[in-house]
Amino acid sequence: MHTNNLLTVTIIGLLAVMSPGPDFLIVTRNSLLCSKKTGLYTALGITVGTMWWVLASLAGISLMIAKTVLLFNALKSVGALYLIHLGIQSFRTGKSTSSDQADVPGVRKTMSASSAFWSGLKINLSNPKAALFFVSFFSVILTPETPMQWRCAYGFEISLIALSWFSLLATVLSVNGIRETFLRYAKWIERATGAVLILLGVKLAFSRRN
Numbered sequence: 001m002h003t004n005n006l007l008t009v010t011i012i013g014l015l016a017v018m019s020p021g022p023d024f025l026i027v028t029r030n031s032l033l034c035s036k037k038t039g040l041y042t043a044l045g046i047t048v049g050t051m052w053w054v055l056a057s058l059a060g061i062s063l064m065i066a067k068t069v070l071l072f073n074a075l076k077s078v079g080a081l082y083l084i085h086l087g088i089q090s091f092r093t094g095k096s097t098s099s100d101q102a103d104v105p106g107v108r109k110t111m112s113a114s115s116a117f118w119s120g121l122k123i124n125l126s127n128p129k130a131a132l133f134f135v136s137f138f139s140v141i142l143t144p145e146t147p148m149q150w151r152c153a154y155g156f157e158i159s160l161i162a163l164s165w166f167s168l169l170a171t172v173l174s175v176n177g178i179r180e181t182f183l184r185y186a187k188w189i190e191r192a193t194g195a196v197l198i199l200l201g202v203k204l205a206f207s208r209r210n
Contacts, residue, residue: 005154006154008141009154009157009158010157012137013158017161022083022124022197023120023123023162025196025197025200026046026120027046027120027170028169028173029193030042030120030170031169031174031179033109034109034116036170036171038111038116039166039170040170040171041113042117043170044117045116045120045122046123046162048117048121050124050159050162051159053130053131053133054156057131057135058151058152058155072128076207077205080202083126087193087197087198088194089194138154141154
């Protein structure tokens with residue numbers, strides 16, 4: 001039974017991390033405009049955030065957030081404001097990027113490892129939908145009889161899936177041919193990223209619990 005659940009976790013985990021969203025967007029942006037290393041540290045930050053949601057779900061914190069309107073709305077507001085703030089920053093950066101610089105292959109923005117890590121972590125933790133996802137996820141996989149070691153194994157697996165997928169994404173987007181092509185349009189990537197982040201923030205602000 002538990003081994004069958006591992007396959008279920010793999011399928012659900014892959015579908016969750018591969019769906020376009022703030023996590024996907026920030027790894028893509030940091031990898032294309034900065035470097036593979038930046039993308040990998042961003043992926044690590046997202047993974048740590050995922051591990052927090054796993055632990056929070058196992059401890060019942062995510063359920064409390066999902067069921068408590070005040071807590072959920074507070075986290076939703078913080079998340080929406082952060083996404084909008086990040087989007088405005090990205091849009092402004094794209095607007096101020098000179099076309100000469102954007103057209104030179106190999107010209108990249110710089111971001112420290114810690115900044116990349118925190119950008120991934122904050123994006124992940126500021127999404128209250130993650131609380132709902134993990135509550136739903138564990139309600140499908142777990143039963144009251146599920147041993148703690150298997151609960152931890154499922155949580156570890158989905159965290160590993162997140163790290164593997166986003167690390168692969170960062171690696172692929174850092175391949176010279178791909179990166180140099182996108183760097184020619186760096187300012188438009190920044191603008192597009194900013195616009196999508198703002199839209200995601202607005203969508204989150206007006207979203208309701210399902």
